[in-house]
Amino acid sequence: MIRFLIRRVVFGVFVLWLVSLGTFLLFFVVPGDPARSIAGRQATPETIALIRERLGLDEPLAVQYWTFLKNLFRGDLGYSYYNNQPVTALIAERIGPTASLVIGGALLWLVIGVGVGILSATHARSLLDRVTAGFVVAGISMPTFVVGLMLLFVFNYLLSTVLGITFFPGGQYTPLEEDPADWLRHMILPWITLCTVQAAIYTRLTRGSLLEVLGEDYIRTARAKGDGNRRVVVVHGLRAALTPVVTQLGVDVGYMLGGVVVTESVFGLGGVGQAALQAIVNLDRPVVMGVVLLAAFFVVLASIVVDIAYSFLDPRVRLS
Amino acid sequence: MSTDGDVLVRVEGVEKHFPVKKGVFFQHEVGRVRAVDGVDLEIRQGETLGIVGESGCGKSTLARCIAGLLPVTAGQVSFEDEPISGLSRSGMRPFRRQIQMIFQDPYGSLNPRRRVGSIIGDPFDIHRLAAGAERKRRVQELMELVGLRPEHYNRFPSEFSGGQRQRIGIARALALRPKLVVCDEPVSALDVSIQAQIVNLLADLQAELGITYVFIAHDLSVVRHVSTRVGVMYLGKIVEMAEGERLYTRPQHPYSAALLSAGSVADPDEAARRERIILTGDVPSPIAPPPACRFHPRCPKAQHICTTTEPPLEVKPGEPADHVTACHFPVRPGERLGQTGLGAEPPPPSTGEPTAESGGEGGTA
Amino acid sequence: MSVTDLAAEPMPAGLEPESIEGRSPWRLAWSRLVRDRVAIASLIVILLMVAAALAAPLFAALTGHSPTDQYRETGLTDQGIPVGPGAEFWLGTDSLGRDLFVRTVYGARISLLVGVVATLLATFAGVVIGLVAGYFGGIVDTILARAIDVVLSFPYLIFAMALVSVIGPSLVMTTLVIAFFSWASIARIVRGQTLAIKEKEYIEAARSLGASPMRIMFVDVLPNLVAPVIVLATLLVPTAIVFEATLSWLGLGVDVRIPSWGAMLAESQSFFRVAWWYLIFPAGALLLTTLAFNLLGDGVRDALDPRSERLFATRRKGKP
């Protein structure tokens, strides 16, 4: 178990290093000069040279990367080219909306996806199952930003023009600690947006996985022992059936904590994802590197957590 | 080197161990499965050598070593006095035409995505022996030879029954007119009624084409009628080998005797006469086989010496020269094997000293 | 078919003489697919979509509107608001007075082109890498499997955005980026399948006949991978289309001058309160396309893999 963990952590660090290297090198393919863009169009060559020196941009590539790594170990991700804000501070400031979105959304899609998935599996081939399947394909086919735009269209335009009330404001973020009610009102549409595609995926996953487990021997044995059908499903089936669901959840949450670019952008929540988008458009290398590393970190962390959860959930899996 | 003109294949001290590995970045061996652990035998021109033994005793592994499909860990397999172990793929190529295999699983051994004609014609393609109409003609000849309808040339394996699939496998194996065909449990997966058909087909083909067979089975009754000689395998070793009928009527190794008593006996009178010797305990793990005589934890005749000294595979006094047995206390004709000995106890840990437990029948050791 | 030259030989009992040709697994799958009405409807939608995309210049000629020209006189109201659907502009106009119908049809070209080409590239790379890794095993497999893991744990959307933004948006770039982040999931599945197939006795049989590794890989392994790969590829197309639309919507997709659904939806965002058609038609086209591909993919999977059918069957029997 310990050795397994060490192996996973080593590989995780390796991935993070590759991601950092990849992102770093990426920005040297850029034809533009960050110093020039920071200084602005009218800057004198002296100013630009000064900025270059201050940022260490005149050093060889390897030295710059080494400096970056050294700072990284001290928890220093550098300063935004754009507004000079420390990248760590920027991320700390923007993580709130992202976390609200991901955690709330994940709870929602988990409840819907697993719930409907179980119903669908226990009533396989029924009308319910077929209707669900239709919704699932529709959900999976929807690009997230289209869902968001549609929700805005319905709630912020159709309903508000017809009824004259705005149920859910589209856009901006109220921190939870400031005004929980307003936070909720602002988060509902983003959650639904995030949830549409995800709930569909989780429904399909739960249903498929549960059906597979239901076909396995040990469920048959449990049934032979005389348990009621429902209990058999819940007690024996779910634990094993939820293993892939947990895996997927870990991976998804990991991905999303690194920034939910699309949903955040539709609703202007101003989370990490939106910060990443802005930074990318501005070619603000330190911020992009910070956000990409953060995202990769969460992904790697999630995959390790998932593997550990695996061994607890599925009696058939033991880490070796 | 050739001393015995009619020996087709000589297997000398062949071992095949599968490493059990751990670790992802730095793999290291934590043990080895001794699937085949020192086998000597010879296969004579034109005979059928039966090999029997319980599941997992290494029969398939031995078969694959003989067919050159697995590199051996130690030892040597020679075909017509030419060593073939350790040959490269291209060095092995000429021998591939001489040695073929028929597999146990009639479903797994035929590629479900290929037509029968292309499966049987594969050998002609691979060895560039025939193509086009010539290849088709020869494939259809083979199909007729094994009792398939040549018109079914374009069908897929899924459209055939198990017995017919096995016929397809036989046709493929015969395409190159090999001298040796290793049949790895060719009928175990088939219905009993079909088993006889396939066994008879193999016998007919042998008579017609003069093929030599190694015929593997996990119970003795299947090989009884076809085998010239029969070898009994236990945990990676041959423990007894004799001319066919002799092994059935005068088994010397307690394990052979036990297998015989466990096997389905066609003749009810014989079944009544025979006392069932129950093989107690599971087959020990081939990763850590019991020391000395590997059969001792389950043997009704085991004595102290069986746990300390490995019995050599040798001709016992008064027995014909081709009846070899690896046992300190060979079964005498008419002897009754009760459920006593070490086997009556739970198998002792292989590292411990099991002697205290050995209340064998004589206790004379 | 007359078989006069073949003497009538004793034939194994229980063989019906008809269908000498043999029903190939493909033909069986095809006949199952044809009976699946949803899949066929989806196929028709996709073919119509492709036809419309190919005939886009024809529609431009028919309406007399180019996809990029701005018809400020006829296409915008006096207040500068887009005009709605009508005889002149079938689906209305956008904020610059361009013909939405013509642009939507041209947008189909981008979506389909990027979706299909990226899928083909990713599928090709994924199959080759997965096959080689699974078949050869050993160090080759270790390296390739790690590479697959690394790509799968990259925060791909952010990284793709950065890549496009740095190198500059273009059709080729977008396609390559999407392919780059899609091959790994295919490679992983192909590798797993190859590992399973490699253990089959028919592979051993081929080796015992003296077949070379290349021959085994292409003649014996590959045909068994075709079915899962077709399913994966069909389901990858809508993913790639969504990927492209999302990048374009974020302003990081194909060149903004080319009409694409994602970019059109981005433009519509500030106008849909006054011009619903601006949002609804591109969104509808996008949804219809992804939905059709997903439904077709499901149909193809069911047709190729009747095992899921059996799963349903046993489940049904087991129901009390």
Ligand SMILES: Nc1ncnc2c1ncn2[C@@H]1O[C@H](COP(=O)(O)OP(=O)(O)OP(=O)(O)O)[C@@H](O)[C@H]1O
């Ligand atoms: N490729 C392999 N890697 C590791 N262990 C193996 C491998 N092939 C076989 N073994 C092990 O070697 C032992 C002998 O296997 P083998 O297949 O030769 O037995 P068998 O006598 O043919 O059994 P059966 O009657 O079930 O076919 C078994 O314990 C098996 O688990």
Ligand code: SF4
């Ligand atoms: S009597 Fe001894 S040597 Fe003979 S089989 Fe039994 S244990 Fe082995």
Ligand SMILES: [Mg+2]
């Ligand atoms: Mg075997």
